Amino acid sequence: MIYTGGTIGMMKNQETGALEPFCFDDIYTHLPMLRLIDADVHIKELQPLIDSSNSNPAFWVRLASFIYENYDSYDGFVILHGTDTMSYTASALCFLLENLSKPVILTGSQLPLGVMRTDGRENILNSIEIAADYQNGQPMVPEVCLYFENSLYRGNRTYKDNAEHFNAFVSANYPKLAEVGVYIKYNTHYIRPASKEKLILHTQMDDNIAILKLYPGITEQAVRTVLNIPGLRAVIMETYGSGNAPTYPWFINLLQEAIQKGLIVTSVTQCKGGGSVEIGKYGTSVPLGQIGVIGGKDLTTEAAVSKLMYLLGQGLTNEEVKYWIPKPLRGEISE
Ligand code: ASP
Numbered sequence: 001m002i003y004t005g006g007t008i009g010m011m012k013n014q015e016t017g018a019l020e021p022f023c024f025d026d027i028y029t030h031l032p033m034l035r036l037i038d039a040d041v042h043i044k045e046l047q048p049l050i051d052s053s054n055s056n057p058a059f060w061v062r063l064a065s066f067i068y069e070n071y072d073s074y075d076g077f078v079i080l081h082g083t084d085t086m087s088y089t090a091s092a093l094c095f096l097l098e099n100l101s102k103p104v105i106l107t108g109s110q111l112p113l114g115v116m117r118t119d120g121r122e123n124i125l126n127s128i129e130i131a132a133d134y135q136n137g138q139p140m141v142p143e144v145c146l147y148f149e150n151s152l153y154r155g156n157r158t159y160k161d162n163a164e165h166f167n168a169f170v171s172a173n174y175p176k177l178a179e180v181g182v183y184i185k186y187n188t189h190y191i192r193p194a195s196k197e198k199l200i201l202h203t204q205m206d207d208n209i210a211i212l213k214l215y216p217g218i219t220e221q222a223v224r225t226v227l228n229i230p231g232l233r234a235v236i237m238e239t240y241g242s243g244n245a246p247t248y249p250w251f252i253n254l255l256q257e258a259i260q261k262g263l264i265v266t267s268v269t270q271c272k273g274g275g276s277v278e279i280g281k282y283g284t285s286v287p288l289g290q291i292g293v294i295g296g297k298d299l300t301t302e303a304a305v306s307k308l309m310y311l312l313g314q315g316l317t318n319e320e321v322k323y324w325i326p327k328p329l330r331g332e333i334s335e
């Protein structure tokens with residue numbers, strides 16, 4: 001179990017009343033039930049502990065490298081992580097760790113572990129139980145997953161949906177991998193099989209990307225500024241509905257110019273509840289297809305960020321990056 005920071009590892013300072021990180025050496029005091037789990041759990045704090053708002057590609061690489069270096073010593077990994085960017089980290093890890101054959105489960109909590117009504121206790125215990133669950137020598141979920149409030153999700157399909165509810169994550173375009181009640185019910189049909197190849201660690205991520213969220217009234221100046229960021233290699237454009245965008249000539253011309261100069265532009269939907277980009281479905285997305293915008297289908301923005309950083313970091317040509325954007329590499333996008 002790797003503790004990286006976030007709310008889950010906090011407790012109230014008795015004197016000041018403020019939330020402060022607690023030392024995980026004390027975990028058995030806060031979570032005596034951990035002793036009852038049929039698994040030998042080792043705990044590692046990944047220093048420096050961070051609020052996940054401070055996560056970045058260097059942090060993802062550090063975390064992936066730690067798992068890689070310790071891969072043979074453990075049957076599974078549980079990562080305790082702040083909820084704010086947990087979906088981004090889950091997505092990044094799935095790209096950085098190629099050929100995974102063991103569970104890597106991210107979890108956290110809305111209330112600190114040191115607080116009476118915490119959701120952290122259940123989240124940790126269930127995550128460990130799932131990470132340690134092997135049948136016939138095979139792990140039940142050899143994927144990068146996210147566990148929260150009785151549900152196990154494919155990590156790269158999730159996003160944080162609520163800042164207060166215990167049920168804080170959603171996977172709109174992919175079914176849950178498992179549901180936890182009296183029994184743990186695995187949706188085995190939707191779980192990726194363990195890779196038979198050797199684990200590969202990737203460490204190169206190119207962060208020369210930007211997100212351009214469209215909104216009615218977006219100005220030429222705003223679009224031009226984003227597209228002209230020095231060194232920019234790719235843009236994730238959050239479009240309306242099934243991939244629609246304004247058809248104003250200035251808007252299409254700016255995008256076309258940027259694409260001709262070598263910028264990669266991919267389109268994902270702003271609709272959080274589900275659905276996919278289908279360029280050409282409506283007249284308002286036809287020009288995007290004509291100028292070379294790549295439809296990102298049902299990729300979440302969270303997964304698109306690390307997928308692009310990963311692809312750009314691989315030393316591929318632009319054409320190769322464009323080829324791979326709509327193709328599933330780790331189950332992050334539907335075929
Ligand atoms: N800001 C915190 C974090 O993401 C919130 C949390 O842990 O839930 O690190």
